[in-house]
Amino acid sequence: MKQSEINALIAEYPLVAQLMALQPVSWFNPRSTTLAAGLPFVGLGAEDVAQASRRLARFAPYISRAFPQTRADGGIIESPLTAISAMQQALNVHYGLTLPGRLLLKQDSHLPISGSIKARGGIYEVLTHAEMLAVGAGLLKPDDDYARLFSDDFRHFFSQYRIAVGSTGNLGLSIGIISAKLGFGVSVHMSADARAWKKQKLREHGVEVIEYAQDYGVAVEQGRKQAADDPHCFFIDDENSQTLFLGYAVAGERLKQQFIQQGITVDEQHPLFVYLPCGVGGGPGGVAFGLKLAFGDHVHCFFAEPTHSPCMLLGIYTGLHDGIAVQDLGIDNVTAADGLAVGRASGFVGRAMERLLDGCYTLSDSEMYRLLGLLDRQQQIRLEPSALAGMPGPWRVAAEHPWLAQRGLDAARMSQATHLVWATGGGMVPDSEMASYLAQAAEQLG
Numbered sequence: 264m265k266q267s268e269i270n271a272l273i274a275e276y277p278l279v280a281q282l283m284a285l286q287p288v289s290w291f292n293p294r295s296t297t298l299a300a301g302l303p304f305v306g307l308g309a310e311d312v313a314q315a316s317r318r319l320a321r322f323a324p325y326i327s328r329a330f331p332q333t334r335a336d337g338g339i340i341e342s343p344l345t346a347i348s349a350m351q352q353a354l355n356v357h358y359g360l361t362l363p364g365r366l367l368l369k370q371d372s373h374l375p376i377s378g379s380i381k382a383r384g385g386i387y388e389v390l391t392h393a394e395m396l397a398v399g400a401g402l403l404k405p406d407d408d409y410a411r412l413f414s415d416d417f418r419h420f421f422s423q424y425r426i427a428v429g430s431t432g433n434l435g436l437s438i439g440i441i442s443a444k445l446g447f448g449v450s451v452h453m454s455a456d457a458r459a460w461k462k463q464k465l466r467e468h469g470v471e472v473i474e475y476a477q478d479y480g481v482a483v484e485q486g487r488k489q490a491a492d493d494p495h496c497f498f499i500d501d502e503n504s505q506t507l508f509l510g511y512a513v514a515g516e517r518l519k520q521q522f523i524q525q526g527i528t529v530d531e532q533h534p535l536f537v538y539l540p541c542g543v544g545g546g547p548g549g550v551a552f553g554l555k556l557a558f559g560d561h562v563h564c565f566f567a568e569p570t571h572s573p574c575m576l577l578g579i580y581t582g583l584h585d586g587i588a589v590q591d592l593g594i595d596n597v598t599a600a601d602g603l604a605v606g607r608a609s610g611f612v613g614r615a616m617e618r619l620l621d622g623c624y625t626l627s628d629s630e631m632y633r634l635l636g637l638l639d640r641q642q643q644i645r646l647e648p649s650a651l652a653g654m655p656g657p658w659r660v661a662a663e664h665p666w667l668a669q670r671g672l673d674a675a676r677m678s679q680a681t682h683l684v685w686a687t688g689g690g691m692v693p694d695s696e697m698a699s700y701l702a703q704a705a706e707q708l709g
Contacts, residue, residue, distance in 0.1 A: 264591045276581050282625070283592050285570045289624040289659045290580055291666045294617060298555050301618035307505060307512075309556050315387060315509040316516065322390045324410035329444050332375045340382055343370045344521045347684075349641040350654075357637065358658040364680030366657060369518065371687055372646050377437040378690030379602070380511070380546045385428075385437030387510025388499050393421060393445050418446030425449065425496040429483030431542065432457040433602050433688050434501055439470035452486040454479045456597070456604045460693050478596055479543070479605050480588075501545050502585070502609040511549025515557035518683075527681060529558050534676055538656030539685045540649050541566035541575045541623070542605040544612035550685065555619050563621040563670075565660070567652035569598040569628060574608040576623035585610030599628040599703075600649035602688055622666075624659050626652060629707050636704025645697055646689035657682035 264272075273279045281288050295301075302308065319339070327338030344367060351366035371380040397403035397412070402420060411417070425448040428438045435451035442449035450471040453462060455478060462472045475481050483502065490498030501507065522529060529535045535558055539547035544566075551564040566575050571594060578584040588607040589596050596606040634651040638644050660667070660682075667677065692700070 269592060272581065278580060279577070279592065282570075282573050282577060282589075283594060285594070285627075287570055287624070287626050287630070288573075288576075289622065289663065290576055291622040291663060292579070292617070292620055295621050296618045298559050298619065301555075304618055305552060305615040307509065307552070307615075311505075311509055312512045312516070312553060312556060316513050318391060318394065319387060319510075319513060321405065322394075322409050322412075324408055325412045328410050328413040330376050336375075340375055340386065341517055342372075342374045344368075344518070344525065345370055345642075345644070347638070347642050347644070350638055353637050353641045354654070354658060357633075358655070360658050360661060362657050362661050362682065363674070363677040364657075364682055367681060367683045368642075368644065369683055369685045370644070370690075371514075371685060372650050373690040377433065377440055378692075379433035379437065379688035380550070380685070381433040381437040381688075383514060384504075384507035384510035384545060384549055385434050385499070386441045387513075388504060388506045389426065389438055389441045389445065389447075391506050391510075392426070392497050393447075396421070396424060412445070421446035422448065423495060425490075425493060426499065427452065427486045427490045427496055428499040429479065429486035429501065430454070430457065431479050431482075431601050431604055432461040434499075435465060435472075436461055436691070438499055439465045440468050443468045443470055450486070450489060452482040452489070454482040454604070456601045458601055458696065460696055464691070480607055501543050503611045504545065505611070507545050508549040508552065508612070508615075511546050512553030512556070514550045515553025515555070518554065519557040529561050529681065531561060532676055533561075533679045533681065534672060535562040535681050535683065536657060536660055537562060537564050537683045537685060538653030539564065539566055540600070540603055540652035540687045541568050541608075542572075542603040542649075543607075544575050544609040544616075546687065547685070548609070548612035548616045551616060551620065563660075564619070565621055565653075565656050566623045567656060568623065568625050569600045569603050569631075569649075569652070570625045571598040571628070572596050572600070572604050572606065573623075573625045574605050575613060576625065578608040578610075578613045579617045579620065579623065584608065584613040600631060600652060602647070602649040603652065624656065626655055630655065632700070632704045632707045635700055636708045639701060639704070644686075645692070645701075646686050647692055648700060650686045650688045653684040653686070656684065
């Protein structure tokens with residue numbers, strides 16, 4: 264953008280100047296509305312999510328056979344819900360503010376198969392494509408036992424087809440592992456910031472990894488080109504896929520069941536606040552949509568981004584969505600939070616969720632490392648840096664008294680609130696890599 268255009272943008276949207284200065288900011292969305300008013304803009308509804316849930320149930324016998332680590336849960340890919348009271352106490356001191364209510368951690372970081380939130384949407388989209396091909400070829404019926412997919416005959420059938428995706432790391436892991444297991448040929452186009460161990464793990468599963476010196480946007484563009492040149496190649500589009508979005512959205516009803524099992528109430532007197540790390544937006548957007556369907560207007564969702572990659576905040580705040588990238592403002596999109604290193608947000612997700620999202624905030628890499636170290640010390644839970652982005656959210660919200668008052672979230676309600684930090688990745692990080700993270704955390708904590 265020309266300097267005159269940037270100046271005009273700042274004049275209309277003053278927060279842009281702070282984003283350009285890489286300052287941590289909190290933005291509370293003035294366009295946020297009720298589920299009933301916001302739902303028509305999503306283009307999807309409860310029945311779409313229910314269909315996704317039924318499809319995952321059909322595939323559960325296959326998943327159970329193909330991935331023995333899922334057998335205890337009957338082939339359902341789900342993560343623990345954990346109270347982190349020691350971390351809450353430590354952060355009360357860290358932020359100089361006592362958080363009312365309780366603090367929980369949703370450990371998508373420890374989802375089976377690929378150890379990140381991407382095990383939801385990524386695996387679901389590959390299963391959807393596999394089902395379409397097998398049913399279309401007359402090899403499978405929806406009322407069959409899908410355990411039969413775990414066979415040489417089906418692997419041979421799927422080997423005629425390819426899958427491609429562009430990724431900063433975790434989506435590529437999820438799609439690569441499940442695609443290779445089914446028998447597909449698969450290419451993962453990975454950006455410069457993707458971790459070496461993720462590339463190595465994919466190669467160990469027989470996945471073709473194509474590396475780029477540029478960022479996520481270039482990796483996606485090249486993945487699209489490869490698929491366009493091959494009629495048997497299916498490109499999974501993290502920026503625009505409704506199928507991915509629905510795979511993530513199933514998390515809402517599942518979380519509701521976990522809350523029931525743990526005796527956690529969500530209603531007008533017991534609000535729920537959820538904090539989701541955000542890259543291009545598909546994962547947090549889909550989960551937030553599922554949460555809104557499950558809990559209605561009693562859940563408040565916030566996206567968290569690195570100060571160097573605030574693409575979703577920039578897109579929704581200005582209303583430009585995918586019409587603007589952080590690089591247009593001179594922001595470098597370089598962050599230790601590799602899964603969040605995205606310069607241009609999904610236009611589909613931004614437009615779908617802009618009325619159902621309560622806000623966005625940014626935090627520095629150094630803060631992510633400090634939080635990583637504190638969580639290890641206080642709870643013995645280890646995550647990758649990007650998965651800590653949600654952790655400051657409860658204290659940002661608790662300090663925003665005008666917004667709380669505007670929403671009728673008084674002291675009585677906040678004392679009974681549940682704050683849920685969504686941990687998005689880290690369960691498969693090698694010990695040597697984790698030791699490096701912890702060393703940096705110790706340095707930041709002094």
